[in-house]
Amino acid sequence: MKDLKFEQKRSLSRMEAADQLSALADALREGGDVELEFGPGTLSLRIPDDLRTEIEVEVGDGEVELELEFTWPTARARAAAPRADAPAKQSESRKKVAAKPGRSGTGAGRSGGAKPAAAKAS
Numbered sequence: 001m002k003d004l005k006f007e008q009k010r011s012l013s014r015m016e017a018a019d020q021l022s023a024l025a026d027a028l029r030e031g032g033d034v035e036l037e038f039g040p041g042t043l044s045l046r047i048p049d050d051l052r053t054e055i056e057v058e059v060g061d062g063e064v065e066l067e068l069e070f071t072w073p074t075a076r077a078r079a080a081a082p083r084a085d086a087p088a089k090q091s092e093s094r095k096k097v098a099a100k101p102g103r104s105g106t107g108a109g110r111s112g113g114a115k116p117a118a119a120k121a122s
Contacts, residue, residue: 003074008038028070048072 012020020038027034028047036043051072058065 006041006043008041010039046076048076 023036027036027045031047031049033044033046036045051070054067054069054071056065056067056069
């Protein structure tokens with residue numbers, strides 16, 4: 001059983017899909033604690049410096065399916081104990097990364113649901 005599952009399936013214009021991928025790319029580039037806005041919901045993740053990836057392309061039944069999957073452990077790496085003479089570090093705030101609003105005007109009436117913390121686009 002998964003600890004969390006977030007899945008969203010909906011139709012997008014090519015530009016809306018590009019905006020979602022750009023938001024995901026920005027979150028991956030920033031790393032750390034990020035928030036991704038997907039339609040009506042927000043997904044908060046901690047993205048580490050190193051992760052695994054899987055790219056899958058299937059062509060058949062008149063469709064092309066492209067899946068991008070990123071995987072990383074849920075446990076944080078142990079940090080070295082702070083030195084007694086080192087100043088205390090302020091807690092990091094989450095970085096918010098939002099996909100640009102759809103440019104096609106066709107976003108109304110689309111449904112979403114939830115998928116694992118490993119992002120998967122299809």
